[in-house]
Each structure stands twice: as structure tokens, then as C-alpha cells.
Amino acid sequence: MSIVLTRIDNRLIHGQVLESWVPYVHANCIVVANDSVAEAPLKKMMMEASVPSRMRVEIDRIERIIELFTSSSLDGMKVLLLFASTADALRAHQAGLHYRHLNLGNLHAGAGKTRLSCTIFLDPEDLSDLEELEDAGVDITARCIPADAERPWRKLIPKGRGA
Numbered sequence: 001m002s003i004v005l006t007r008i009d010n011r012l013i014h015g016q017v018l019e020s021w022v023p024y025v026h027a028n029c030i031v032v033a034n035d036s037v038a039e040a041p042l043k044k045m046m047m048e049a050s051v052p053s054r055m056r057v058e059i060d061r062i063e064r065i066i067e068l069f070t071s072s073s074l075d076g077m078k079v080l081l082l083f084a085s086t087a088d089a090l091r092a093h094q095a096g097l098h099y100r101h102l103n104l105g106n107l108h109a110g111a112g113k114t115r116l117s118c119t120i121f122l123d124p125e126d127l128s129d130l131e132e133l134e135d136a137g138v139d140i141t142a143r144c145i146p147a148d149a150e151r152p153w154r155k156l157i158p159k160g161r162g163a
Contacts, residue, residue, distance in 0.1 A: 001074035024146040027080035033065040086129035116156035
């Protein structure tokens with residue numbers, strides 16, 4: 001098993017992931033590590049149904065996804081790993097699901113969040129999570145779609161603002 005892309009995208013599985021990222025990284029498996037979707041049968045079923053039948057899809061709680069990665073179940077797979085938030089990405093990494101690179105794709109606006117790009121809005125907790133991941137050796141970049149230039153996440157932060 002190889003992780004071909006680890007991405008934070010609060011929409012998780014959607015057209016941009018399926019039509020742009022999957023072919024770009026040649027993934028044959030999508031893994032979603034998100035507790036709330038795993039516990040929402042209708043949402044989970046809709047996401048699974050959107051994935052072409054030729055691809056494997058796994059959607060589960062973070063702890064179960066870590067177990068999946070430590071088993072031989074994904075041997076030979078090219079995995080696109082999706083998180084909905086910086087908190088999920090950090091929690092998984094701290095629990096032993098290690099990845100070397102993290103792509104910030106879509107993190108939408110919300111209360112207390114600051115716009116850093118057209119698709120990335122972060123709050124102080126997000127910044128702290130990303131700093132902790134970076135301190136653990138994760139290379140973090142922002143890139144909405146494959147055609148975009150990859151940018152180091154810290155370059156998105158205006159001078160004089162945290163991180």
C-alpha cells in the first residue's frame with residue numbers, strides 16, 4: 001500500500017477529488033477518516049455511491065482507519081487519504097497513521113476563521129494543528145486542484161498573523 005495523496009477537504013468525496021485528484025495521483029482506493037460521516041449511514045452511503053465501482057472506498061472512524069492501515073488489507077493499493085479537518089489529520093497522525101505530505105485543499109469559512117486563499121479558511125486551532133503536524137515532520141502545502149501551483153502553507157499567512 002502506498003499513500004499517493006493525503007488531503008484535507010471538508011467536502012471529503014466530491015467531484016473535484018474524483019475527477020481531478022484520483023486520475024492525477026492514479027489512486028485506486030479512497031479512504032475517508034472521519035467519525036461523523038462514519039456514524040451517518042445516509043451520508044456514508046451517498047459518498048460510497050459516488051465512487052466508481054472500479055475503485056475501493058473505505059469510510060470509517062479514525063481509529064478504525066488506523067487499524068485498516070496497520071493490517072494488510074490495503075496491500076497493493078494506491079490510497080488517496082481524506083480528512084475533513086486539521087483536527088482529524090492531527091488526531092490520526094498522533095495515533096500512528098503517519099503520512100509525510102499533507103495537501104490543504106478545501107477548508108471552508110466558519111466562525112472565527114480567516115480567509116487565507118479562495119478555498120482555505122483557518123482559525124487559531126487549525127494553525128496550531130498544522131504547526132504540530134509540521135513539527136512532527138509532515139510537509140504541508142496548499143493546492144486546490146492539480147493544475148494549481150503547490151504553495152507552502154505558511155506562505156498563505158499574512159505577515160504579522162500567527163503561525
